[in-house]
Amino acid sequence: MSYIEQRRKRRILVVITMLIVVALLAWVNAEHHRHASKQGKRSAHAGDPGTIVIAQANDADTLDPSDVGSADTLNVARMLFGTLYDVSPEGNLQPFLAESYTYSEDGRAIHFKLRSGLACEDGSPLTASDVAYSFQRAANPSNHFTGNASGFLIPSIEYTGVTVEGPLDVTVHTSKYNPIAIGLISELSIMCRVPYEHMSLREASTHPSATGPYKLAEWVHDDRIVLERNPEFKLRTPRYDRVIWRVIPEGSTRTAELLAGDIDLTTGVPPDQIDAVRNSETAKIETVTSTRRIYVGFNMRKKFQDTDGGRAIQDVRVRQALQYAIDVPTVCEALLRTPCQRAATLVVPRNDTSGVPAFPFDPDKAEKLLDAAGYPRGKDGVRFHLRLQAPRTLYGDGNVAQAIGQYLSDIGVDTQVDLLDLSVYVLLTRQHEAGPLFLLGTGGSTWSALYDMSDLSAPNAGTNYTGWHDPAFFAGWKQLEQTKDAAEQQRIMNEMLQEFHAGAPWLMLYFQPDVYGVSNRIHWTPRADENITVY
Amino acid sequence: MIGFVARRLWQSLLVIFGVTLVTFLSMHMGGDPTYLYVNEHASDAEIAATRAALGFDKPLPVQYLRYANGLLHGDMGTSLTYRTPAVDVVLHHFPATLELALFALIVALIFAVPLGILAAMKRGTPLDGGIMLVAMFGQSIPSFWLGIMMILAVGLGLRWLPISGRVPVLDEIFAGNIAEGLANIPHAIPYLIMPGMTIAFFTLARTTRLVRASMLEVLSLDYVRTARSKGLSELRVVGYHAMRNAMLPVVTMLGLEMGFLLSGVVVVETIFSWPGVGRLVYNAINHRDIPLVQTAVILFAVTFLVLNLAVDLLYAQLDPRIRLNG
Numbered sequence: 026m027s028y029i030e031q032r033r034k035r036r037i038l039v040v041i042t043m044l045i046v047v048a049l050l051a052w053v054n055a056e057h058h059r060h061a062s063k064q065g066k067r068s069a070h071a072g073d074p075g076t077i078v079i080a081q082a083n084d085a086d087t088l089d090p091s092d093v094g095s096a097d098t099l100n101v102a103r104m105l106f107g108t109l110y111d112v113s114p115e116g117n118l119q120p121f122l123a124e125s126y127t128y129s130e131d132g133r134a135i136h137f138k139l140r141s142g143l144a145c146e147d148g149s150p151l152t153a154s155d156v157a158y159s160f161q162r163a164a165n166p167s168n169h170f171t172g173n174a175s176g177f178l179i180p181s182i183e184y185t186g187v188t189v190e191g192p193l194d195v196t197v198h199t200s201k202y203n204p205i206a207i208g209l210i211s212e213l214s215i216m217c218r219v220p221y222e223h224m225s226l227r228e229a230s231t232h233p234s235a236t237g238p239y240k241l242a243e244w245v246h247d248d249r250i251v252l253e254r255n256p257e258f259k260l261r262t263p264r265y266d267r268v269i270w271r272v273i274p275e276g277s278t279r280t281a282e283l284l285a286g287d288i289d290l291t292t293g294v295p296p297d298q299i300d301a302v303r304n305s306e307t308a309k310i311e312t313v314t315s316t317r318r319i320y321v322g323f324n325m326r327k328k329f330q331d332t333d334g335g336r337a338i339q340d341v342r343v344r345q346a347l348q349y350a351i352d353v354p355t356v357c358e359a360l361l362r363t364p365c366q367r368a369a370t371l372v373v374p375r376n377d378t379s380g381v382p383a384f385p386f387d388p389d390k391a392e393k394l395l396d397a398a399g400y401p402r403g404k405d406g407v408r409f410h411l412r413l414q415a416p417r418t419l420y421g422d423g424n425v426a427q428a429i430g431q432y433l434s435d436i437g438v439d440t441q442v443d444l445l446d447l448s449v450y451v452l453l454t455r456q457h458e459a460g461p462l463f464l465l466g467t468g469g470s471t472w473s474a475l476y477d478m479s480d481l482s483a484p485n486a487g488t489n490y491t492g493w494h495d496p497a498f499f500a501g502w503k504q505l506e507q508t509k510d511a512a513e514q515q516r517i518m519n520e521m522l523q524e525f526h527a528g529a530p531w532l533m534l535y536f537q538p539d540v541y542g543v544s545n546r547i548h549w550t551p552r553a554d555e556n557i558t559v560y
Numbered sequence: 561m562i563g564f565v566a567r568r569l570w571q572s573l574l575v576i577f578g579v580t581l582v583t584f585l586s587m588h589m590g591g592d593p594t595y596l597y598v599n600e601h602a603s604d605a606e607i608a609a610t611r612a613a614l615g616f617d618k619p620l621p622v623q624y625l626r627y628a629n630g631l632l633h634g635d636m637g638t639s640l641t642y643r644t645p646a647v648d649v650v651l652h653h654f655p656a657t658l659e660l661a662l663f664a665l666i667v668a669l670i671f672a673v674p675l676g677i678l679a680a681m682k683r684g685t686p687l688d689g690g691i692m693l694v695a696m697f698g699q700s701i702p703s704f705w706l707g708i709m710m711i712l713a714v715g716l717g718l719r720w721l722p723i724s725g726r727v728p729v730l731d732e733i734f735a736g737n738i739a740e741g742l743a744n745i746p747h748a749i750p751y752l753i754m755p756g757m758t759i760a761f762f763t764l765a766r767t768t769r770l771v772r773a774s775m776l777e778v779l780s781l782d783y784v785r786t787a788r789s790k791g792l793s794e795l796r797v798v799g800y801h802a803m804r805n806a807m808l809p810v811v812t813m814l815g816l817e818m819g820f821l822l823s824g825v826v827v828v829e830t831i832f833s834w835p836g837v838g839r840l841v842y843n844a845i846n847h848r849d850i851p852l853v854q855t856a857v858i859l860f861a862v863t864f865l866v867l868n869l870a871v872d873l874l875y876a877q878l879d880p881r882i883r884l885n886g
Contacts, residue, residue: 083843086641171598230643246642247653247835247843248726273724273833274842277708281716281723418846447846455595487602 075266077547077559080279080291084247084272087172087230090214091163094172096468100557101270104239104252106214107260109137109156110207114552116375116471118208121260122151122215122236132202132509135210139193144257145217146235153195155236157187158218160197168226174213181479182206201506204514205475238263238560247272263560283308283542290549291542292557296362302542312363313551315539316373316469316477321347321413321429321532324460326492334411334438335461337400344529346394348384350436351429353535355386360424361538368533370522371481373553376474378515379522383533391436400437408437415442415464416450425534426464457490465490466537471554474518475505481525493530568872572865579861583854584627592616596640596848636858637851641844646855650837654859655730657829657836661821663752664760665814672764673810676771677798680779691768698765707758707831714754724833726751755832759825763817770813774806781805808875815871819864 083097093102109123123137143151163174164184170176183200190196199206220234233241238261239252250270254263271288273279276295282288284305294302294310302310323344329335337343357365366374369383395401400408411433415426423444430442440462445453453459467488469477480486482502484494501521508514525531541551552558587593594611602610611617615626630637639646679691715723727748732741778784779802787797822837829838837856844852 083847086847087643176602227644245835247839248833271725271833272835274839275831275833278711278724278831278833281711285716285719285723287723447848449589451848452591452593452595456591458591 073267076269077265077267077290078269078271078288079557079559080271080273080282080288081557082272082274082276082279082293085244085250085270088233088241088244089170089172089226089230090159090216090233091168091174092170092172092230093174093214094176096555099173101250101252102214102233103237103556103558104268104560105233105235105237105241106216107143107236107258108211108213108215109139110211112208112211112470112472112554112556114550114558116553118211118472121211122156126207128202128509133200134196134198135206136190136194136196139195140260141193142259143236144259145220146240146255146257147217147220148257149217149219150192151215151217151236152192153189155217156195156215157189158221159213159215160184160187162216162221163213178209178212181482182209202509204505204509205473205479208470208473208476239268242267261560265559268559280542283544286544289544289547290557292539294540294542296360296540299362299540306545308542308544311541311543311549311551313539313541313553314365315537315555316471316553317466317537317539317555318368318371318373318469318477318531319425319464319466319534319537320368320371321534322460322463322465322491323493323530323532324457324463324491325530326457326460328458329461332412332461333409337398337409337411337438338461340398341528342394342398343400344532345384346391346398346436347433347438348529348532349387349391349394350438351432351532351534352386356425356428357535357538360428363538363540365535365538368535370525370533371469371531372474372477372518372522373469373471373536375471376477377522378474379519379526381522381526388432388436395436395438402437406437407439410439410441411462412441412443412460413462413464414450414453414459415444416447417444418447429464429534454490455487457492459490462532463490468555469536471552475514478518478521481530491530493528495524495528495530498524498528564872565869568869572869575865576858576861579858580628580631581624583857584624586854587850588620593850596850631858636855639844639852640849641847641852642849646851647859649852650840650855650859653835653837653840655728655734656726656834657822657825657838659728659730659748660752660755660759660825660829660834660836661818663756664763664821665818667756667760668764668767668817669814672767673771676768677775677803677806679768679772680775681798683776688772692772695765695768698761699769701761703758703762704827704831706761707755707828710754710758711831721750721754723754726834755825755828755834758832759821759828763821767810767813767817770810771806774809775802778802778806811874812871815867815874819860819867822863823860 081097081100083095085093085098085101086095087093087098088102088105090102090106093099107122109121110118110126111121113119122139122143124140125138127136128134129136137156139151139153139156145151145155160179162168163170164179168175182197182203184197185200186198188196188198197210203209215236217234217236221229224232231244235241235255235258238255238258240255241250242253243249243251249272252268252270254266271282273282273291276293277298279288279291280294280298280302283291283302284307286307299310302308323338324335325339330339353367354364357363367383369381370377370379372379395408402408413426413430413433415423417423426442426444430440433440450459454463454465467480480488481493481498483489484492484499498521501517501524504517505514508517539551539555543549549559592611594607594614594616597614598607598610615623618626634647636645636647638644639649642649675691679688682688711723714720727744729741729744729748732738732744775798779798784797784802787801792801825834825836825838826842827838828834829836830842833839841853841856843849844856
């Protein structure tokens, strides 16, 4: 075979190969679109006016109404289950399945009047005995629930029992008056007794029987949850026929799916992709200052008192000094790419009437306070050493913690930042062993200052991660139990917040700015309490 | 042969013992594991009761024996997030990972073997240099970067392929719906291409280099020279005589590669939202679901050992000169 013939053969081979590759790509593309449109007919998709597709990082842990806990799970559960009262987007408590409530004279019994005509998913009437069952099931220790209802709500209201007085009348009993009980009870999902009595706990976790606006149509674990309108729910008319929750753990992928038009709404747009969404023609950014407080806790427990920094932070002047060292607006602008204001107390600004100012950025004042507290700079410029522990993947991906470490080092407090995997970090905080400085973000509420303060409900409360035990602050809780007068309650709370500010157990940073990506196809306004409601 | 298998099984048991010990200790590395099982508002009495109920108040050796006894009876603990036996959860996610790994392996082989042979035959030419450059690139770039670039270019820019999601094939086949599983293959391929190519790229690069090196060595041997001198065509010399021996190290590596692909998909599954074991482990770590992580690690270890053993046995079949009882 001549050289020219060989070259011709090779060219033909190359052309044939390229044709095959192009044909394969065309086939793959056609198959994808055919399958997508088939799926569209079967289960609807983004772009269908009756469907909204929402992406979040995590799948639901469980759809057992008594056991839901994580924020992502709660978002789905709120679509499936009604509550006696609920919180409006503006942060007001409003009737939902119940039309009214009344406290008994001693404040230890709360009587709820249910609306008439309520129904379970199977069409049977939803009555007071279903409400009672919902409380009893969540409070039953033999169920070993660890979710929000059993872990927080039931113990917080000091629930002692529930009685049914009629088909629409039910009373919840508590051991003492609690001014925020209605708000807490607004987080308890109401479930129907009959379907759940016939389900094991395992079945109940995956087969929800709805009492809310939507019911479960399909749940493909770690992939999607498809909800469709619950025809038995008549209280409100949902905006969409179908809500599809897609589970996409990686923030960049969620953003890409949003820009590609495959989803309508995504949570947690990464800071470095905010501009990409803003500059796109298909989606926009919606931000809201959330009720989640990001702070650095001072762990004052004995375990840390033998360390250099652990000993220093026992002194309130040191704790106050460190507050002046952080330039919070710059941290937000530079790392979160979103403006945010410095938090003054643990109560969200709309509920805070204490008048307590946020600590301004004033490193000179910080240095003076440290000098006065007996911690002058040494020859190496260091006053003392501290360790700050933080999760690697939350609250700004560890960058915020690094920045704080640098700001503290700038005033002579040599700060070592330990970034830990979330699994390890959460275990440490739960055991109150993170520290002596630790970065944390805990959720407040839109509806009550007292709820926001309940993290510090007692010196030994599980959520008092700092071990702060200021007697004046904690005495406030006793006073609050003894009054039902709103103005008096407000006065006591304000005094407690002033005490909190002076004692400075938390280095308040900011209320977390939540960043959502929203398709131009839909109109949606984010809520400060991180709830995603589309009904 | 029997002696070899028996020895390898014994070694495997030792390895599994080591893996179970490490996974058991991992439960205790972050502190008292009792706190994983209670909510943060639990009282000291509740925490103590849970600790006693789960046996975490016992000495570590006793706890390990209980754990090992559970494993021997197929009890790998209950997932904290799924509230079901951890082994069921992992096995439920396994077909997705196996599907991705098999696809990646097939893609890698389809490209790596011809490229490696071509590079060996054109040694020292620009074509050889080009192939080796791509191989080096494939071994150097991190998979998360490649994955995100593919999403941006192919998924978002060109809109050729779906960015995330999956159409199940093996799940249907394992569930006995063979016809449905096979019918899903054409629909599944568009979803497989980007994550499959992302994890295949590293294997492809490594295998190409190995095929090239192995082929170069074999091509210099006397029997190849003899075959050529007999007047056999180059296609027959390379494709039949040389390739059979050149593939021996590749077969050895493929077993390990399959193990690597199965266990190394955490990042890729997370980026492409692929509902496999890798992503399951990632979520389990974030949710502190230690029993799930332990189960996945043990199952990966067992898969790795089985694959290794299979490769050794296959190796002996391919090359009769190798004696396994040695």
